[in-house]
Amino acid sequence: MNIVVQKYGGSSIGSTEKIKKVADKIIRxxxxxxxxxxxxxxxxxxxDELVNLAKSISGKPDPREMDVLLTTGEQVSISLLSMALIExxxxxxxFTGSQLNIQTTSSHQKARIMDIDVTKVTEALKEGKIVVVAGFQGVTEDNDFTTLGRGGSDTSAVALAAKLEGTCEIYTDxxxxxxxxPRRLKNAKKIPRISYDEMMEMASNGAGVMHYRAxxxxxxxxxxxxxxxxxxxxxxTIIDNGGGKTMEEAVVTGMASSLEDIQITVLNLPSPTKSLYRLFGQLGEKGINVDMISxxxxxxxxxxxxxxxxKDDLWLVEKVLREWQQQDPTIQxxxxxxxxxxxxxxxxxxxxxxxxxxxxELMSDNNIEVKMVTTSEIxxxxxxxxEKEQQVIDLIGHHFGLEMSL
Amino acid sequence: MNIVVQKYGGSSIGSTEKIKKVADKIIRxxxxxxxxxxxxxxxxxxxDELVNLAKSISGKPDPREMDVLLTTGEQVSISLLSMALIExxxxxxxFTGSQLNIQTTSSHQKARIMDIDVTKVTEALKEGKIVVVAGFQGVTEDNDFTTLGRGGSDTSAVALAAKLEGTCEIYTDxxxxxxxxPRRLKNAKKIPRISYDEMMEMASNGAGVMHYRAxxxxxxxxxxxxxxxxxxxxxxTIIDNGGGKTMEEAVVTGMASSLEDIQITVLNLPSPTKSLYRLFGQLGEKGINVDMISxxxxxxxxxxxxxxxxKDDLWLVEKVLREWQQQDPTIQxxxxxxxxxxxxxxxxxxxxxxxxxxxxELMSDNNIEVKMVTTSEIxxxxxxxxEKEQQVIDLIGHHFGLEMSL
Structure with missing residues (x-):
């Protein structure tokens, strides 16, 4: 078989009119x-509407029931799109996640896919059918509904493509x-082909189109x-293992910026090694994703x-620090x-x-203080x-050729 | 166990505020x-909203996909009610119909329940949980979603009560x-207890509260x-096998009226037996529910x-008659x-x-023509x-004591 898995996000099917257009694209x-x-x-x-319903009932809705609620969203989409194709x-x-037995871990709202039973999919394909699958969802061993959290539908698409040995197309806005x-760097150029490694680095540092896990x-x-x-x-854009000429030539393929982080500085630690061990150990226990350290x-x-x-973890970080301070009041x-x-x-x-x-050099020439820095191989x-963010984006974008040639 | 199955209809849970009140009632x-x-x-x-979505995509939505769409409605309800109880x-x-494996026939939009696996329900009850089940829905052998059609949620409730050997309470508006x-007969009296037989006769002749099949x-x-x-x-009102004193005494327990029927008169049939056989045979084949015959x-x-x-079957009746007329133009x-x-x-x-x-006698005294009449044992x-409907309701209601004593 010559299978292609196409994923359409929420904004692509936001109305029945759009669903009909998506159907035309699938039919092509x-x-x-x-x-x-x-x-x-x-x-x-x-x-969002479903979340608001739940919030009007409970400040902290039960996670299992939240997934029972949320999984209806994609179920509506798959039925309407299938109707449009049949029409x-x-x-x-x-098929819903449950019907394909998309097995996940039992962490509600952030489940991870373990396996997918594609028997029903391949049977339907053999009968000449277009198969429409609910993304973002799966079931636990006990057939409880789960959702995959951010980037979930893309991940569903990739997982299905992997099991079906097909290719994967992500359609978005x-x-x-x-x-x-391009909203941040005027005339930013489109990347025709990018490696998985580069895309993962960009995704985990603030680039919005693709989620890291997918x-x-x-x-x-x-x-x-x-x-x-x-x-x-x-x-x-093609995301794959690279090897294209363009890639080898570009020193900097892309850039990302995030305003979603905070910087915490713990002052005047007396016994550094012990203190660092304690600090990052406790932050880790709370599941706080510490990124840059200097x-x-x-x-x-x-x-x-x-x-x-x-930024969302600030309260947790402060909790850890306050507990420490109670034992050692010198901590600031x-x-x-x-x-x-x-x-x-x-x-x-x-x-x-x-x-x-x-x-x-660029930062120094422009009197921009670099507060922290980390590097990986790429x-x-x-x-x-x-307040310097836009200036930095423009400087880097221009210097490393991330703008379109005019 | 001392199990009670309570059913709440759509108007009882039409908002999250109402869902919270229903939760209080369940908790009592x-x-x-x-x-x-x-x-x-x-x-x-x-x-209705889901049906309108489907209609905006297809004049005749695919029946299988329609049920994929419709079953999301109860899934939203069960999650929100469970959240409210937990809160x-x-x-x-x-549990959805699929999760309880509520096995039905495969007639989409009018499936009939074959069996229910109550293992998960009894396990949850043993753990002290309140169990919230999606009515109106089930699955086929192939785990395709089905809906039960009119009166479906009441039927789900009765079926579950039967399997669990519990009692059944239907809460409504x-x-x-x-x-x-009471909108038709001012001061109509409430019936404290009525037999299954009477209720079925009333339900199948236009009384709206309970559906015949449940x-x-x-x-x-x-x-x-x-x-x-x-x-x-x-x-x-209790509906059961009867035996109560009140029942034995009342000659007429209740009344129903329907404006949903049409009367068809086929004129001047030459060979009655053969013609009737042909007529009702063909109407039956088309699934038309012929009621009174004279x-x-x-x-x-x-x-x-x-x-x-x-009334909804008029076009089918006329189709049968027109086909007959093509072979025998004398038919009118x-x-x-x-x-x-x-x-x-x-x-x-x-x-x-x-x-x-x-x-x-009552009709004759009031110059009301009885156009057709049928009787059963009860x-x-x-x-x-x-135009005489209201007058007849008042006459019968008054004569047979269906009004409250003041």
Whole structure:
């Protein structure tokens, strides 16, 4: 079989009019001789509406029942899309996560896919049907409904493509992956092809189109992803194992920026190693995703340690620090919410040294203080004061050629 | 176990505020020491909204996919009600028709329940949980979703009560079964207790509160039904095998009226037996529910035959007659849509002769033409011109004591 898995997000099917247009797009692929499996999310604002219903009943809705509620969203979508395909004269059949026995862990609202039984899918494909599957959802061993959390529908699509040994196309409201979000960098250029590694670095540092876990899964099973616009035929972006000429040449492939982090600095720690062990041990226990860490020795041989964490976890971080302070009242800290975390990503950094140096030079020439910095083999991330964010994006975007040639 | 199955209809849970009140009512039963299983329908106008979505995609939506769509309605209800119960400090768990493997026939939108696996329900009850089940829905052998059609949620409740050997309470927006719809007979009295047989006769002749099939199933398994108001503590109506003193005394227990029928008269049939065989055979093949039949010989030894059928089936009836007319152009017919079908029902008719005679006398005294009449052991049904309907209801209601004593 020649199977393509197409995923359409909530904004692509936000109305019955849009659903009909998506049906036309699917039919074009079917007519081109492909076996088509479609993954859909909940329609437009449907999930928000369901969450509001739950919130009006309980401040902290029961997680199991929340998933019973949320999974109705995609179920509505798959039925309407299947009806639209059938109305247009094609054979189609829908399946929920439960009907395909998409086995997940039992962590409600953030379940992870363990396995998918594709028997019903392959049978339906053999009968010439277009198969429409509810994304974002699965079931536990006990057949309790689960949802996959952020990036869930993309992950469903990749997992199905992996099991079906097909290709995977992600259709969304942007027409591909840009070197930088075009709302932030005017004239940002579209990337025709990007490696899994680069895409994962960009996704985990603030680039919004693809979620990290879907790209990670595609990487694991070596499923090429094609990201493009639902309602245009503009060529999109291929995400795969790389190897293209363009890739080798670009030092910096893309950039991402995040305003979702805070910087915490714990001051004047007397016995650094023990203190760091204690601090990051306890933050880890609370499930706080500590990202960048830097430390600085003072003249008195005490240590300041800074780290970044997601803004949403601030209350948890403060809880850990207050508990520590109760035992050791000398502990003090500063919170800085006024930061931007900016990353430049590129496979080319592996072979081209000096990107970090160039970034520091650009910052220095423009009197921008680099508050923290970390690097990986293919990424450099640095923190600046928030009001400088746009200036940094423009400087980096321009210097490393992330804009369209005019 | 001491199990009570409570069913709450769509109007009882039409908002999250109402859902919280229903939760309070369920908790009172739980506190009284019962094991509670709750069946809910879709919230208020939710089903209509889903149907409108489908209609905006297809004039004749695919039946399988329609049920995928419709079953989301009750799934939303069960999750929200369970959340409300948990929020109030009680253990609760929801199940869809699929999760309980409520096996049905595969007739989408009008499936019939074959069996229910109550293992999960009894396990949850043993753990002290309130069990909340989606009414109106089930699955086929292949785990395709089905819906049960009109009266479906009541039927789900009765079926579960039968399997669990519990009692069944139907909560709705009226506070019991009245001798006649109080919107039609001012001061109609509430019936404290009514037999399955009477209730079935009333339900199949236009009384709206309970659907025929749910009462029939309760009768089959001898499950007593209690019908009462969701939001008041007024005593409701018990539907069971009868035996109460009140029942034996009343000649007429209740009355029903329907404006949903048409009268068709086929004129001047030459060979009556053969013609009737042909006519009703073909109407039966088309699934038309022919109700009352009367025939009249003319002076020329030809026959007129009249029958009533649901208004919705008029086009099918006319199709049958037109096909007949193509073969035999002498066939002619008249349609009368301007009729009311009124029924009086009472176990007492078994022992008290003369109810039919009394009805004819009342009609005659008031110059009301009885167009057709049929009787069963406990029912008399007659057709009058629609403009006389209210007058007939008042006459019968008054004469047979269906009004409250003041």
């Amino acid at each position: 692929t079917k007519k081109a001789g492909k076996d088509v499996v479609v993954i859909v999310s909940a329609m437009g604002k449907n999930t 247009k004269g094609y054979k189609a059949i829908s 942007v027409d591909g992956i840009y070197a930088m979000d 790209v990670e899964l595609a990487h694991k099973y070596d499923i090429p992803l094609y990201v493009a616009s639902t309602f245009s035929d503009e060529p999109g 430390q600085m020795l003072t003249e008195d041989n005490l240590m300041h340690v800074s780290f970044t964490a997601p 800290w500063e919170i800085n919410e006024d930061i931007a975390k900016i990353s430049a990503v590129g496979l080319g950094m592996r072979s081209h040294a000096g990107v970090a140096a160039k970034v520091f 990424r450099i991330t640095w923190v600046v004061v928030r | 039963t739980k506190k009284a020491g019962k094991d509670v299983v709750v069946i809910v329908s879709a919230m208020g106008k939710n089903t 109030k400090g009680y253990k609760a768990i929801s 009226v506070d019991g079964i009245y001798a006649m719809d 009462v029939e199933l309760a009768h089959k398994y001898d499950i007593p039904l209690y019908v009462a108001s969701t939001f008041s503590d007024e005593p409701g 025939q009249m010989l003319t002076e020329d030894n030809l026959m007129h035959v009249s029958f009533t059928a649901p 017919w008249e349609i009368n849509e301007d009729i009311a079908k009124i029924s009086a029902v009472g176990l007492g008719m078994r022992s008290h002769a003369g109810v039919a005679a009394k009805v004819f 029912r008399i049904t007659w057709v009058v011109v629609r």
